[in-house]
Amino acid sequence: EAGVTQFPSHSVIEKGQTVTLRCDPISGHDNLYWYRRVMGKEIKFLLHFVKESKQDESGMPNNRFLAERTGGTYSTLKVQPAELEDSGVYFCASSQTRQGDEQFFGPGTRLTVL
Amino acid sequence: AQSVSQHNHHVILSEAASLELGCNYSYGGTVNLFWYVQYPGQHLQLLLKYFSGDPLVKGIKGFEAEFIKSKFSFNLRKPSVQWSDTAEYFCAVYTNAGKSTFGDGTTLTVKP
Numbered sequence: 234e235a236g237v238t239q240f241p242s243h244s245v246i247e248k249g250q251t252v253t254l255r256c257d258p259i260s261g262h263d264n265l266y267w268y269r270r271v272m273g274k275e276i277k278f279l280l281h282f283v284k285e286s287k288q289d290e291s292g293m294p295n296n297r298f299l300a301e302r303t304g305g306t307y308s309t310l311k312v313q314p315a316e317l318e319d320s321g322v323y324f325c326a327s328s329q330t331r332q333g334d335e336q337f338f339g340p341g342t343r344l345t346v347l
Numbered sequence: 348a349q350s351v352s353q354h355n356h357h358v359i360l361s362e363a364a365s366l367e368l369g370c371n372y373s374y375g376g377t378v379n380l381f382w383y384v385q386y387p388g389q390h391l392q393l394l395l396k397y398f399s400g401d402p403l404v405k406g407i408k409g410f411e412a413e414f415i416k417s418k419f420s421f422n423l424r425k426p427s428v429q430w431s432d433t434a435e436y437f438c439a440v441y442t443n444a445g446k447s448t449f450g451d452g453t454t455l456t457v458k459p
């Protein structure tokens with residue numbers, strides 16, 4: 234069974250540019266989560282999809298971040314325009330059930346904004 | 348707001364030493380507790396979890412953790428570490444409010 238995949242693995246962009254990160258969850262997992270880890274700090278929750286619906290987006294830092302999950306399969310996270318403080322590792326995770334079940338993580342996308 | 352505190356950011360041990368990594372959380376309601384591990388170059392993966400029942404849970408690779416409700420703690424233990432346990436360890440809490448919160452992580456280095 235394929236795990237959670239993320240693309241790209243690394244992205245280096247300049248301040249003001251736009252970047253789109255992609256996450257493909259495990260097939261059949263309705264729940265998809267985005268997290269971010271900045272500078273070795275804690276892994277911070279960004280948002281949670283159940284199928285194509287945003288269940289909780291309370292962790293999104295500001296309106297420069299836009300997440301979508303059209304069709305309830307893969308998800309994209311767009312940062313526009315990127316700022317220096319957006320640098321970090323963006324993780325995606327998926328799970329079958331929402332109620333605190335194990336989340337399966339992707340390898341992460343390391344974003345560097347110069 | 349809920350939070351998770353991991354007491355040690357970096358732990359260095361020799362092989363065969365015993366390990367205990369501290370984790371405390373702040374949330375007054377029902378929680379599910381997890382320890383995840385990230386080995387060098389690999390994905391985050393589940394080490395063990397506690398939902399209910401016996402507060403002493405056993406995970407993969409000889410790890411165990413004990414949930415002490417009165418102390419809001421979920422410390423990770425292993426009696427004898429191996430070089431292959433070198434990794435970063437994350438404590439995480441899922442609350443009945445629907446939130447997942449992770450700690451800062453503890454980097455464990457085991458010297459051969």
